[in-house]
Each structure stands twice: as C-alpha cells, then as structure tokens.
Amino acid sequence: MRFISLVVLTSMLVLAPAVSYAANEGQEDLDKAIDLQLNVQSLADLEKVVSLAESALTKGLEKDNAEFARQLLAATLFQHANRLSAAIFEQTPPSPRWPFIRKIALADLEKARKHDPKLPDTFLLIAKLQILPDGDEKAASEAIDEAVRLLKAKDNSKAYADALVLRAQMTEDMDAKFNDFDAAVKADPRNTSALQARALMYLEKGENEKATADLQAAVELQKDNPQVLGALAEVMTNLKKYDEALKLCDQVIKLKPQETLGYNLRARVHVLKDDLKSGIEDLNQALKINPEDLPALLMRSGLLAADGKPEDAKADVEKALRINPNVPQSILMKSRLAAQLGKFGEAISDVQTLLRSDPKNADYRLQLALYLQGDKRPRRALEVLNGLIDDDSKDADLYRTRGDVLLSVNKHAEAIADYEAALKIDPEDTGVLNNLAWVLATSETESVRDSKRSIELATKACELTKYEKAHILSTLASGYAEKGDFETAIKWSTKAVELGEGEVKDQLKKELESYKEKKPWREAQNVEENTKPLGPASNDLET
Structure with missing residues (x-):
C-alpha cells in the first residue's frame, strides 16, 4: 500500500501560503502546527498538530489558509492512524489490542476523509482495516473503490496498481479479481505482486504458458526473491519441465538454506521423476529445519508408504x-495408509468424514471413488465419478480413473471412450497411453481391438518413458501380438521380463510364453460388487 510520505507532507508545509496575520485569528495556531509537523517524533506530537490545526480552523482563517489547514489536518490524522495501524499490519504477531487500535484509527480516518476527501491513502487504509475480522465489508468495498478512482485520476500508475491489487485480494468474484490483477500489470508492469497473482489465476484456467511468462517477468524483477522463484518452480513442475524446476528449487535453497520451502518443492519434483530416495532425503532435511512442518511430514509419509515402510509412514501421520x-490433509493421508493396508472400510470412513464438512470437494470425492474401487465396489465408484465428470468435464485424471473402473466391469467400449477423452486433454499422459493401448490389443471384444492404434500409442508411451518401464514394454508387445507379429512381440516382452520385479515379473513371463505359442494375450475383468454394508472404521492410528 502507498501511504503519504514525509517528503510530500514536508513539501506541502514548505509551500504553505504567506498571509497577513491580522486577517487570520487562527494563523498563530496554524503556524505552530506547521512548525511541529516538520519535526514530529511521536503519536503525541501528531495529536498536538491535530489539536492546533483544529483550533486554527475554529478561530478562523482566510479561504486559502483554511483549505491548507484542512489538508494538513487530514494528512496528520492519516499519519496518526497509519502509525497506530503498524501494531496490526507490521507487527508479528499483531497486537492483542488490535480491535481497539482499529477503532481509534478508523475514527482518525473518518475525520481525515471529511477534511480532505481527495486523499487516496485515507481510503486505502480504511479498506485494509475494515476487511479485518468483524469489519464492515461494505465500508471496505466502498473505500477501496474510491481509492482506485482517485488514484486513476491522479495518473499515479504505481499507486494505482497497488490499489488494484488490494481490491482484487478483497473480492470473491473471480472475474473481477482477474480483471483487477490484469489492469494492475498493465498500469505497472513491474508490480511483482500483480504478476504473481495473475500467474496463479492463469494456472487455475489452465493457461500455463501465460502463467510462466508472468512468473519469469517477476523473477527478472526480483531475482533474489525465493517466493517468486518457488512459484515459477511449481509452474515448471506442472508443465513437466522437471529439469528446469529442479534448477529453480536449487536457487531457492541457495537463497534460503534454513527454510523448508526449497526442500519441499524439490522433493515433489524428485517424486514426479520417480526418484523416491531423493524426495525422502529432501523431506528429511526440511524436517530437520522444522520438525513440525506439516506438508513435509505428510509428503514424507506418502513416500515412505510407497517405499514399503508402513510403520515409518504411520509415525509421520x-x-x-x-x-x-x-487438518484435512492429515486425515486424508491417514486414509491412504489404511487403504494401502487393505483397510478400505476405514479409509472410506475417513473420507466420508471429510466430505461431511465439504461435500463438493472434488479431491475427496475422487479419493472416495478410488477406495470404493479398491473395496470391490466399482459400480458405486462409477456413481461418484459420473458426478465428478458432470461437474468438471476437462479433468483428464477423472476420465482415466473412470476408464480404469469401466475396464474392471468389462465395459471396454466405454472405457476406450474415456481414455480417448483423457488424451484429448493431455496427449502425453503415459498412464492413459498405456491403458488405452492395452485394451485395444487385449480386449476379448473383437470389435474394439485395433492393433495399429495400440502399437502407435504404446510406442509413444515407451518413447516418453525412454523404454524403461516394464509394464509399458509389455503393452507394446501385446500390440504386436494382436497384429500377428510375434517375433517383435517376443522381443519387447523379453525386455519387459528383464525389467520386471516381483509378482509383476511372473505375470510378464506368462505373457511371453503366450507369444512364444503364437497366441495374442486376452484379458477381461468383471468384478463382482461387494454388497457388504460399510461399517464404522476401526482406528489403528492414534489421533
């Protein structure tokens, strides 16, 4: 926020009109007020200036002097309110007496507004104070609108942009919010707050390239700002530009080695690159810095569970x-650990608890669908997924998940339609590429099989994963087998067996034997619905 500066106030005092003392009974008090304002040190000094200026106006001044006195009075009242408000906005934690401080500051500002209705800073501070808990939202809205209007008229682009950012932060209307952030960037292209905020809104709209451009501009303006670098790292991660994201995370850690931000961000990137070990190491470092960092604890819990260390994962939760x-995320992670142990009733109960307080939450509903599927309740899972897709038809993960569930009830044509819809949204999702290629090659329904497309999709998935994933190489082999090219099928199936581990390796060997017998692989599922009632969960995790 822009507040009236001492330089501006001083210049106003220096330019005070020269007058004939005889014609102004209040001139002596005004002169004293001016002298004191030039050397003001404390709240008491400001209060004395206010008293003298009010006395001068009461006693009488010539027109020009009276106007000057009102401006001086308004500026001083604002200055007094601003100093009081520092105990709210510039102190950590804010003063426990902040409601009383706000009341006094607002009284000052109301007087200032009456004496000089053209001082934008007065309205900006009124807005900030009124948006605090138990404030007057209508008064806050009116004040920020007036501040924006005044600053636009004054042609002060930096202050105008700051006011637009504040107004955007105050509104729940997403269109109005975006318009204000957009206008702020156009008014002041160097306003990093506006650039970051607009970038986040671009991300929510799926306009990743525009978000990247805004954050790169912000980084250029603040190369040593870890928050800006971290935000850009998140965008690069979302764009799957993992190497660039890691470099940015390294910069964040170099700037703030004793803060957890960089380590948490870098851990996420490592995980997305299938490097659990490095992800866990970064989270260990974050938790050395702050043992009570909840995001780090919960992320590490998930990685430890994936790494086959359920007891360590449980301890973190x-x-x-x-x-x-x-904290909902803690309850959600608790449910995931229960599901990993096959305790789907407990996992479902935990998510249902979360949904009672937030019934439209898409993440909770998706998690519920996954647990229902794990508990062999695919038809109930489909009901949840149908509702999610009705609410958001542009989420590729929802189509993929529903496609997987449809496969489990032997609805291959419908599953293929969902996988195709997912690929239109995200053409490089290797999971969808693999699953669609698999069903096109192995379905027992002849009418849906398509060896040519299966090979194309599986080849693309292999290229994206550098031919290093056993299950994707297996899918490529199944496509060639469906085509009747068993020599190539055996080649890729043999490579899949070499890379496979555990129970997966045994399955891959069976596929290879089938191809050696010149038999394409066929697969169909039709999970029988679990009709047992969902009872209350037993709680193995102490809360």
Missing part, C-alpha cells in the same frame, strides 16, 4: 495428527 488433529 500420527505426529501430524498430534500437531493438529483437524
């Missing part, structure tokens, strides 16, 4: 729940 038992 228990700690997170002890720190704050009401």
Whole structure:
C-alpha cells in the first residue's frame, strides 16, 4: 500500500501560503502546527498538530489558509492512524489490542476523509482495516473503490496498481479479481505482486504458458526473491519441465538454506521423476529445519508408504495428527495408509468424514471413488465419478480413473471412450497411453481391438518413458501380438521380463510364453460388487 510520505507532507508545509496575520485569528495556531509537523517524533506530537490545526480552523482563517489547514489536518490524522495501524499490519504477531487500535484509527480516518476527501491513502487504509475480522465489508468495498478512482485520476500508475491489487485480494468474484490483477500489470508492469497473482489465476484456467511468462517477468524483477522463484518452480513442475524446476528449487535453497520451502518443492519434483530416495532425503532435511512442518511430514509419509515402510509412514501421520488433529490433509493421508493396508472400510470412513464438512470437494470425492474401487465396489465408484465428470468435464485424471473402473466391469467400449477423452486433454499422459493401448490389443471384444492404434500409442508411451518401464514394454508387445507379429512381440516382452520385479515379473513371463505359442494375450475383468454394508472404521492410528 502507498501511504503519504514525509517528503510530500514536508513539501506541502514548505509551500504553505504567506498571509497577513491580522486577517487570520487562527494563523498563530496554524503556524505552530506547521512548525511541529516538520519535526514530529511521536503519536503525541501528531495529536498536538491535530489539536492546533483544529483550533486554527475554529478561530478562523482566510479561504486559502483554511483549505491548507484542512489538508494538513487530514494528512496528520492519516499519519496518526497509519502509525497506530503498524501494531496490526507490521507487527508479528499483531497486537492483542488490535480491535481497539482499529477503532481509534478508523475514527482518525473518518475525520481525515471529511477534511480532505481527495486523499487516496485515507481510503486505502480504511479498506485494509475494515476487511479485518468483524469489519464492515461494505465500508471496505466502498473505500477501496474510491481509492482506485482517485488514484486513476491522479495518473499515479504505481499507486494505482497497488490499489488494484488490494481490491482484487478483497473480492470473491473471480472475474473481477482477474480483471483487477490484469489492469494492475498493465498500469505497472513491474508490480511483482500483480504478476504473481495473475500467474496463479492463469494456472487455475489452465493457461500455463501465460502463467510462466508472468512468473519469469517477476523473477527478472526480483531475482533474489525465493517466493517468486518457488512459484515459477511449481509452474515448471506442472508443465513437466522437471529439469528446469529442479534448477529453480536449487536457487531457492541457495537463497534460503534454513527454510523448508526449497526442500519441499524439490522433493515433489524428485517424486514426479520417480526418484523416491531423493524426495525422502529432501523431506528429511526440511524436517530437520522444522520438525513440525506439516506438508513435509505428510509428503514424507506418502513416500515412505510407497517405499514399503508402513510403520515409518504411520509415525509421520500420527505426529501430524498430534500437531493438529483437524487438518484435512492429515486425515486424508491417514486414509491412504489404511487403504494401502487393505483397510478400505476405514479409509472410506475417513473420507466420508471429510466430505461431511465439504461435500463438493472434488479431491475427496475422487479419493472416495478410488477406495470404493479398491473395496470391490466399482459400480458405486462409477456413481461418484459420473458426478465428478458432470461437474468438471476437462479433468483428464477423472476420465482415466473412470476408464480404469469401466475396464474392471468389462465395459471396454466405454472405457476406450474415456481414455480417448483423457488424451484429448493431455496427449502425453503415459498412464492413459498405456491403458488405452492395452485394451485395444487385449480386449476379448473383437470389435474394439485395433492393433495399429495400440502399437502407435504404446510406442509413444515407451518413447516418453525412454523404454524403461516394464509394464509399458509389455503393452507394446501385446500390440504386436494382436497384429500377428510375434517375433517383435517376443522381443519387447523379453525386455519387459528383464525389467520386471516381483509378482509383476511372473505375470510378464506368462505373457511371453503366450507369444512364444503364437497366441495374442486376452484379458477381461468383471468384478463382482461387494454388497457388504460399510461399517464404522476401526482406528489403528492414534489421533
């Protein structure tokens, strides 16, 4: 926020009109007010200036002097309110007496507004104070609108942009919010707050390239700002530009080695690159810095579970729940650990608890669908997924998940339609490429099989994963087998067996034997619905 500067106030005082003392009974008090304002040190000094200026106006001044006195009075009242408000906005934590401080500051500002209705800073501070808890939202809205109007008329682009950013932060209307951030960037292209905020809104709209451009501009303006670098790292991660994201995370850590931000961001990138070990190492470092970092605890819990260390994962969730038992992410992670142990009733119960407080939450609903599928309730899972896709028809993950569930109930044509819809949204999702290629090659329904397209899709998935994923190489082999090219099928199936591990390796060997017998692989599922009632969960995790 822009506040009236001492330089501006001083210049106003220096330019005070020269007058004939005899014609102004209040001139002596005004002169004293001016002298004191030039050397003001404390709140008491400001209060004395206010008293003298009010006295001068009461006693009487010539027209020009009276106008000057009102401007001086308004500026001083603002200055007094601003100093009081520092105990709210510039102190950590804010003063416990902040409601009383706000009341006094607002009284000052109301007087200032009456004496000089053209001082934008007065309205900006009114807005900031009124948006605090138990404030007057209507008064806040009217004040910020007036500040924006005044600053636009003054042709002060930097202050105007700051006011637009504040107004955008105050509104729940997403279109109005975006318009204000957009206008702020256009008014002041160097306003990093506006650039970052507009970038986040571009991300929500799926306009990743525009978000990247805004954040890169912000980084150029603030090369040493870890928050800006971190935001750009997140965008690069979302764009799957992992190497660029890692470099940015390294810069964040170099700038702030004793803060957790960089380590948490870098851990996420490592995970997306299938490097669990490095992800866990970064989270270990974050938790050395802050043992109560909830995001780090919960992320590490998930990675430890994936790394086959359920007890360590459980310990992290228990700690997170002890720190704050009401954080939804902790309850969600608790449910995931239960599901990993096959305790789907407990996992479903936990998510249903979250949904009671937030019934439209898409993440919770998707998690519920996954648990229902895991508990062999695919038809109930489909009901949840149908509702999610009705609400958001542009989410590729929802189509993929529903496609997987449809496969489990032997609805291959419908599954293929969902996979195709997912690929239109994200053409390089290797999971969707693989699953669609697999069903096109292995379905027992002859009418849906298409060896040519299966090979094309599987080849693309292999290229994207550098031919290093056993299950994708297996899919490529199945496509060639469906085509009747068993020599090539055996080649890729043999490579898949070499890379496979555990139970997966046994399955891959069976496929290879089929191809050696010149038999294409066929697969169909039709999961029988679990009709047992969902009872209350047993709780193995202490909360």
